[in-house]
Amino acid sequence: MSFPPLDTALPAGVDAREHALALRRMHDASLSGRPGPVRPRPVIEDSWNRMRRFGIDPDAGPPPRLVSTDELHRRRQESPIAEVLPLIRRSLVSVADEADHIMLVTDASGQILWRDGSHRMRGVGDRVGLVEGSYWNEGSTGTNAIGTALVVGRPVQVYSAEHFVRSLHTLTCACAPIHDPRDGRLLGAIDVTGPVSTIHPSTLALVSAVAQLAEAHLQSIHHTHLERLRAVSAPLLAGMRERALVVDETGWTAAAVNMEPIRRVLLPTHRESGTAWLPALGECSLEPLPGGWLVRPRPAECTAPSVVTLDLSGPAPEVTVEGSSGSWAHRPTPRHAELLLLLAVHRSGRTAAELSTDVFGAVGHVVTVRAELSRLRRHLGGIVESRPYRFSEDVVVRVVLPDFPEDLLPGSHSPGVRELRSRVGSGDGAVPLGVEVAT
Structure with a gap:
């Protein structure tokens, strides 16, 4: 899986120590409502706005919630990342140890499942709650690379006072999410954390590369499973x-x-x-x-699904298809979630050129749009139609929205999605009747 250009926390040519001081002045000014010497990066500013809504206290952030040892063991066993943990450790632990960092692997909820690396930094981690079994999503510990990367679905580096909670200002962290290569489902994340003095833009690139390597290995494991099933079923199909x-x-x-x-x-x-x-x-x-x-x-047809629900209220989008013969659930990729939302709003349909403008801001990406819709229709054939691209007239489409407009696909930069965020927030009827708002 490829990522957009990495948004590192340290601008090129800037002294790290001076930048950390500027960030602390920015943090103080932002919390007091005054203009600061620099403006937060968009990914940080968006996260801080979420922290204010969550009511996180920057001076006394809540201690991370911990699960029992038995629950931690169960979650480790259930995590698909366990299959690629040896590869992740080979790639990062020695680097983390030598650089005075710790390496953390979490599940999709932000719970730390495994921790390795520098003995000194493990002690620092113990003091701030960076321990196995603790939750580091944004709602638990404020803006941090783990929680924010899981929200936006892409690699994130957080430096010093970009952390919302002041007790974390001594740290720098870089995190990249791991997605299931089969369907884009979020599985967890890899994080490298160390003292602020060790910040380097290449850390984010390294973590991102290891996450992509882990995804490629998961893809290889899946292919092996399919080969085994193919061999077992060959006599039956013959x-x-x-x-x-x-x-x-x-x-x-x-x-x-x-x-x-x-x-x-x-x-x-x-x-x-x-x-x-x-x-x-x-x-x-x-x-x-x-x-x-x-x-x-079978040649005969039975009643097709009657309701399609696109749930955008949680950390990962989900499509549920309901019909007379059962229900089906599918986790779309971030790009497919964007396209489904746009098609839900434009029930009369959108051409490839219109969707290209909605998603990329220009008509020059028609081929990419058609390829993505082709992949999407392989999963949802009979529900999503073409010429123009649209939901079938035979189904009722429901969209479950998050409580706050800015949480609508927060990792999306698509112009069409950004416009929907602003229009939903203003309440001018951008979303059609039948849409449900999560409570």
Whole structure:
């Protein structure tokens, strides 16, 4: 997965110590309502606004919430990142140790699952609560690289007084989220934290590269699982004359016969043998296999889904499809979430050129838009149509919005999304009837 250019905390050619002093003056001025010597970076300013809404006290930030040892052990076992932890440690622990840093690995909620690195910095971490089992999302500890990176969904570096809570001003941290390469779902994050004197722009680049390496390794592991399922199912498929797919537990196709393979099938949330309507395939029979499912599309059609819900109220967008034969859940990538929101607002449809302007601010990205919509329709065939791109007229579309307009896809820089944030905040009816606002 590729990221946009990295937004490092230390401007090129600026003395780190002088910049830290300027940031502290900026922090004091901002909290007192006065103009400061420098303006916070947009990612920091947005985060500070969230901290004010959360009621975080900058002078007495709450101690991070801790879970029990048993709960920590359970979450470690359940985390997909555990499969790539040895790779992350090989890549970062020696560097962190030599640079007087600690390396932290969290889950998607910001809970620290693993910690390694400098003995001295582990002691510093103990004093501020950077310990295994603690939560470092923004709502728990204020603006910090872990919490803010998880909110915006991209690498973030936070230096000195860019932290909202003053007790963290002695630290610099760089964090990059890890996404599931199969569907873009947020899995957690990798963070490197050290004293303010050790800040360097390359730290963010290093952490970002390791996160991408971890995602690539997870992709390789997934391919291995599909190869194993393909081998197991080969004898079963060899004698079939009807159309059939073999998919893994998350719907990714391992093999297909007598039909063009679909990259992924959106399976019902609660799966069992029988018949179900599946997006992109229609009515299908489902039969369990070791490690997956045999999916056989049927010529007949049953009732298509009636309601599609795009939930943007939580830390990760989610699409839920509801119909007479069950419900299906899908976590769209950040780009797909942007496109689905825009299509929900423009129910009459948008051309590729219009979506290019909505997402990129110019019409020159039509090819990219068409490629993204093609990927999206592989998951939501029968729900998202083309020429123009739109939601099917047969479904009711609901959008669940966050409590605050600025939390609407906070990691998005798309002009169309930014306009929606401002219009939702002003209450001028930018969002169509049927949209639900989260409470």
